[in-house]
Amino acid sequence: FQGGSYVQSDCGAIEAISGDHHYVATEVEGVAVAMNAGVDIDCGDGYTTQLGPAISQGYTTESAIDSSVTRTYTLQMLAGRFDPLAQQPFANIPFEAIDSPEHQALAPESALQGMVLLRNDGVLPLALGRRLALTGPLGQADGDLLGNQFEHPGTGG
Numbered sequence: 001f002q003g004g005s006y007v008q009s010d011c012g013a014i015e016a017i018s019g020d021h022h023y024v025a026t027e028v029e030g031v032a033v034a035m036n037a038g039v040d041i042d043c044g045d046g047y048t049t050q051l052g053p054a055i056s057q058g059y060t061t062e063s064a065i066d067s068s069v070t071r072t073y074t075l076q077m078l079a080g081r082f083d084p085l086a087q088q089p090f091a092n093i094p095f096e097a098i099d100s101p102e103h104q105a106l107a108p109e110s111a112l113q114g115m116v117l118l119r120n121d122g123v124l125p126l127a128l129g130r131r132l133a134l135t136g137p138l139g140q141a142d143g144d145l146l147g148n149q150f151e152h153p154g155t156g157g
Contacts, residue, residue: 004071004075005071005075006040006041006068006071006075007038007039007040007041008039008040008041008043009034009039009041009042009043009044010043011043011044012043012044013034013043013044014030014031014034014039014042014044014046015027015030015044015046016030017029017030017031017033017034018030027046027050028050028053028054028057028059029054030046030050031046031047031050031051031054031060032054032059032060033059034046035047035051035054035060035065035068036059036060036064038068039068040068040069040072041072051065
């Protein structure tokens, strides 16, 4: 992609830097760690509540925020987000197109093509007739395995 990129956190990830992961002692420090590492968008409220204190306490700078805002808004401008709605190709997609039969038919193939296998030491693909067991505390934790960014097909949620 010409024009650069931006980095967006997963929801709650920035708060987890000081919370769940204990990488730093305070949320103010965690927010600064993320900003200084180049995370531009916080899917949470850490940036909105803690960036001011992070600057005043010397953990990050206004210059780091300026760079982040520049990356984010430059890409939005290149994508046409500030153009009139009539000129934005995706602004006029009808609601009925969402979860359409054509999209449902395309979804399994899209999912297969989007998978990334990080390491295969000969186990995959499983031979016909072989079985795989998921064990441990998350073996049947469907919600944890699916994460928070999925929808049940056809239900809108």
